[in-house]
Amino acid sequence: MPTPSTAVLPPPKPPAAETLRFFDKIALLRGTVGGSDRPGYVRRFDGPVAIEMRGFDRPEIRADLERLADSLSELTGLEFYVGKKRLSSHGGIVIETMSYADMQSRYGQGGPLCFCRNWGNGGTLHSARIEISEEYADCLAHELMHAIGFDNHWTGPDATDARPSALARRYAPARTSNFSAWDRKAIEMLYDDRLKPGTPRQSALSLAETILAE
Ligand SMILES: [Zn+2]
Structure with missing residues (x-):
């Protein structure tokens, strides 16, 4: 056989x-x-990137973020780490987590559940800011892709x-x-x-x- x-x-x-x-x-x-x-x-980062969480620090969101940051490091060949910037030359992504009610009072009824903006110079990104309603934290991968240049x-x-x-x-x-x-x-x-x-x-x-x- x-x-x-x-x-x-x-x-x-x-x-x-x-x-x-x-x-x-x-x-x-x-x-x-x-x-x-x-x-x-x-448009993309070209060096290490710190990802800093502000607002609610829910352990399950942080765990998800650590996992996604590891994937980004593996896929990009750049270091994406969770925490405050170690060097001012590093890129920075700030993630602010809030309640959906707070998001609505910031952007009005029918506004975004989650949101991302990024900033760069000639295509080289240096920073991004993500806002997340904690009730919709499954948007983290979506917003991180926006943050890194998509x-x-x-x-x-x-x-x-x-x-x-x-x-x-x-x-x-x-x-x-x-x-x-x-x-x-x-x-x-x-x-x-x-x-x-x-x-x-x-x-x-x-x-x-x-x-x-x-
Ligand atoms: Zn989007």
């Missing part, structure tokens, strides 16, 4: 053309309110549960509360050394195609 194989096959790789479209949408295009996407450029959302006809992403809209079938396999690939690509901060969309797409072909 043949011995059954015990080899574990790696999960199938998403097709390169689809991965490139996914990357383009979330990293290189910018959504506009009520309009079509406009072209952007590479300025768009995963929307449109391709954004189905076959191509899941933390950057899909809340309640969309494609939405995940963790970095999906697609997100992980996109994070690796955005932080590939060949994609320099500030690279315009068309050049970045050619480079991304080369990276994917490897």
Whole structure:
């Protein structure tokens, strides 16, 4: 009788053309309110990044954050650490956790559940600020992706549960509360050394195609 194989096959790789479209949408295009996407450029951190929690410090949110920070370190090759900045030259992401009621009094009824803004110079990010309603803390992966340079959302006809992403809209079938396999690939690509901060969309797409072909 043949011995059954015990080899574990790696999960199938998403097709390169689809991965490139996914990357383009979330990293290189910018959504506009009520309009079509406009072209952007590479925006990302280029050194260690401190992630500091302010407001409520719920242990389960902190544990989730530690895990996501470890994933970011692994995928980007940069150090993402939870705590106060060790050096002023390090990038910084501040996460403020509050109740949904406080979020509403800040932004009004119908305002965001969670929110992120980031700031940089010529494509090199230096800081970001995330605000999270503690009742909706499952948005942490979504907001962290915005914070590290993914300025768009995963929307449109391709954004189905076959191509899941933390950057899909809340309640969309494609939405995940963790970095999906697609997100992980996109994070690796955005932080590939060949994609320099500030690279315009068309050049970045050619480079991304080369990276994917490897
Ligand atoms: Zn968002």
